[in-house]
Amino acid sequence: MAQKQIVILGASYGGLSSAHYLLKHVIPKLPEGEYLVTVVSASSQVLCRPACPRAMISDDILPQEKLFVDVTRCLKQYGEKAVHFINGIVEELDHTNRTVSISLGTGNIENIKFHALVIATGASTASPLFGLNKDSDTLRAEWAEFRKALPTVKTIAIAGGGPSAVETAGELGEFLNGKPGWFYNHSMKVQITIITSGPQILPLLRPSIAEKAEELLTKVGVTVIKNSRVMCVEPHDAGVEKVSTKATLTLGNGETLKADLYIPAVGTRPNTGFAKPDILAPDGRIDTNATFRVDKAGPRIYAVGDVASCARPAVHNILDSIPIICANMERDLIFATGEYCQN
Numbered sequence: 001m002a003q004k005q006i007v008i009l010g011a012s013y014g015g016l017s018s019a020h021y022l023l024k025h026v027i028p029k030l031p032e033g034e035y036l037v038t039v040v041s042a043s044s045q046v047l048c049r050p051a052c053p054r055a056m057i058s059d060d061i062l063p064q065e066k067l068f069v070d071v072t073r074c075l076k077q078y079g080e081k082a083v084h085f086i087n088g089i090v091e092e093l094d095h096t097n098r099t100v101s102i103s104l105g106t107g108n109i110e111n112i113k114f115h116a117l118v119i120a121t122g123a124s125t126a127s128p129l130f131g132l133n134k135d136s137d138t139l140r141a142e143w144a145e146f147r148k149a150l151p152t153v154k155t156i157a158i159a160g161g162g163p164s165a166v167e168t169a170g171e172l173g174e175f176l177n178g179k180p181g182w183f184y185n186h187s188m189k190v191q192i193t194i195i196t197s198g199p200q201i202l203p204l205l206r207p208s209i210a211e212k213a214e215e216l217l218t219k220v221g222v223t224v225i226k227n228s229r230v231m232c233v234e235p236h237d238a239g240v241e242k243v244s245t246k247a248t249l250t251l252g253n254g255e256t257l258k259a260d261l262y263i264p265a266v267g268t269r270p271n272t273g274f275a276k277p278d279i280l281a282p283d284g285r286i287d288t289n290a291t292f293r294v295d296k297a298g299p300r301i302y303a304v305g306d307v308a309s310c311a312r313p314a315v316h317n318i319l320d321s322i323p324i325i326c327a328n329m330e331r332d333l334i335f336a337t338g339e340y341c342q343n
Contacts, residue, residue: 007040015041043136047132119304128240145243157261197228234250238262
């Protein structure tokens with residue numbers, strides 16, 4: 001008898017955490033040998049994404065073996081009969097017929113019939129420097145191109161006022177201008193500018209914390225332009241497709257800013273291009289309820305992480321979500337066997 005497949009789309013914080021929880025705590029409570037957990041990811045490696053603002057500057061700053069880890073290595077302990085990894089891109093989710101189509105590296109398409117599905121495909125960043133928008137090889141290539149430009153830059157512009165923008169500015173400031181000292185304001189080699197649309201950087205934190213962060217940034221050569229935004233970038237692909245090209249920015253107040261490097265750190269875009277519009281929320285994420293179920297898609301379909309609408313995108317929120325989504329999956333999977341779950 002063919003195994004029932006529990007398919008997990010994505011192998012980052014949400015996907016791998018779900019896989020570990022299911023394999024450790026849920027699968028052992030189900031009929032032995034009847035279920036196979038299949039993890040699908042466009043990248044064969046998982047990345048410590050919050051480390052990108054530091055890691056993209058130099059391989060010497062963070063040990064690469066701790067930054068990138070093979071997905072198969074993460075799942076090896078459970079054995080091939082329990083879990084299977086597919087390195088491929090999700091092309092289409094047919095939630096009506098309960099199938100998902102995966103584009104493999106060979107050019108072939110694999111169609112999987114699922115019994116349960118977890119959508120954990122995350123989100124992509126405007127700048128390719130901040131995560132696995134494609135795969136680890138592509139990210140490393142973008143970092144290499146960015147690093148080649150650093151020795152000769154005099155000006156860097158960063159759009160955005162959130163943690164990625166602030167951390168990137170701080171790391172670049174210290175790397176290029178040196179750690180602050182008594183005479184920090186006399187010898188800045190590179191001028192770094194943050195452009196944020198809000199009245200402060202780090203808008204989710206207290207004003208006093210934002211003020212302290214701005215003070216520290218000033219000591220490594222960073223200037224903050226508030227209550228403005230980047231309206232136009234020339235060339236249009238600067239910072240997005242070409243991470244090392246010079247750019248001219250037009251700001252909301254009409255001023256222009258020239259930069260040797262431009263880094264857009266302006267949020268994320270959910271990776272849901274494979275899903276049909278009827279299961280999406282207005283912001284493009286998967287429309288999930290508070291239990292992480294996707295009611296519009298049918299039974300035993302869930303979403304977690306940056307791709308799910310029911311929680312603010314953040315790593316700590318993802319980790320807090322895993323026991324909830326997996327407990328609900330356990331209940332649903334046991335109920336589907338015909339046995340009522342009392343817990």
